[in-house]
Amino acid sequence: NAGVTQTPKFRVLKTGQSMTLLCAQDMNHEYMYxxxxxxxxxxxxxxxxxxxGTTAKGEVPDGYNVSRLKKQNFLLGLESAAPSQTSVYxxxxxxxxxxxxxxxxxxxxxxx
Amino acid sequence: xxxxxxxSPSLSVQEGRISILNCDYTNSMFDYFLWYKKYxxxxxxxxxxxxxxxxxxxxxxxxxxxNKSAKHLSLHIVPSQPGDSxxxxxxxxxxxNAGKSTFGDGTTLTVKP
Numbered sequence: 001n002a003g004v005t006q007t008p009k010f011r012v013l014k015t016g017q018s019m020t021l022l023c024a025q026d027m028n029h030e031y032m033y034x035x036x037x038x039x040x041x042x043x044x045x046x047x048x049x050x051x052x053g054t055t056a057k058g059e060v061p062d063g064y065n066v067s068r069l070k071k072q073n074f075l076l077g078l079e080s081a082a083p084s085q086t087s088v089y090x091x092x093x094x095x096x097x098x099x100x101x102x103x104x105x106x107x108x109x110x111x112x
Numbered sequence: 113x114x115x116x117x118x119x120s121p122s123l124s125v126q127e128g129r130i131s132i133l134n135c136d137y138t139n140s141m142f143d144y145f146l147w148y149k150k151y152x153x154x155x156x157x158x159x160x161x162x163x164x165x166x167x168x169x170x171x172x173x174x175x176x177x178x179n180k181s182a183k184h185l186s187l188h189i190v191p192s193q194p195g196d197s198x199x200x201x202x203x204x205x206x207x208x209n210a211g212k213s214t215f216g217d218g219t220t221l222t223v224k225p
Contacts, residue, residue: 004155031211042116042201042215043156058212090155094211100146101211103155 002026006091006104013081013111021076021107023091031094032074033058033101034066036087043090049074081111115139116204118216126224131189133219135202138183142204146213147176147187150199159200160187163207192223 007022023032030051035043045058047066055066063085065077074093078085088108092101117136125131135145143164148156162169162176162185169176175188189196199220203213 033212035215040121040217042118042217043213044215045212048212059214092155099144099161099207099211100158101213103148103157105155106153 004091004093004102004104006089006107008107009105010108011110013078013109015081015083015111017081018077018079019081019109020078021089021091021109023074023076023093023104025072025074025091025093025102027093027095027102028071029093029095029098029102030071031096031101032068033092033094034064034074034076035090035092036060037090037106038087046076046089081109083111085109086111113138114217115142116202116214116216118200118202118219120219121217122220122222124222124224125192127194128191131187131192131196131221131223133187133189133200133202133221135185135187135216136183137185137204139204139214140183141206142214144205144207145176145178145185146203146205147174148201148203148215150201150218156201189221192221194223194225197221197223 033048034046049068052071091104146161147159150156202216205213
């Protein structure tokens with residue numbers, strides 16, 4: 001059981017570059033989420049999706065875009081990376097009958 | 113304004129003793145509360161949860177207590193084991209709101225052998 005898989009695990013970007021983080025889940029979950037975690041802080045919700053083809057803004061959406069073209073995948077895009085986006089990014093998924101979320105292992109992104 | 117607060121950044125206890133981690137929330141609309149455990153370089157994993165219709169939920173060594181009037185919940189670990197050393201996040205959500213959770217900043221628990 002792979003669960004939730006994030007790609008890549010690590011990345012260093014230069015300011016202004018773009019990139020896409022991929023999240024894949026094999027549990028047929030309806031809900032998917034992107035969080036970021038900064039040092040000493042909890043997880044903050046960036047964007048989320050309640051089903052294939054739908055996305056919505058979370059607490060800190062600025063500078064990010066998302067897409068959910070397939071139920072199992074949730075992509076997080078940075079169009080023009082900034083040093084303030086240096087963080088650890090976590091993807092999570094949840095089924096309609098679940099109360100808890102299942103998290104990926106995280107992507108450590110550094111923007112220089 | 114932080115809606116979920118874990119006021120103790122760290123906690124150290126001796127193996128075999130009780131660990132008590134605390135969490136306060138401000139939004140009275142929250143009706144579901146979860147605790148996640150996180151080891152370094154891994155994603156959070158679900159530990160235990162409680163609905164607002166209950167005041168206690170127990171799962172093995174882990175018990176969560178909810179005091180709605182005080183908007184306070186706590187996680188008790190008895191007995192504590194060295195493998196419990198991790199960061200513990202309290203999270204709160206509205207059950208019907210797509211399960212979006214608001215997280216506290218976490219408490220780092222160290223259990224000494």
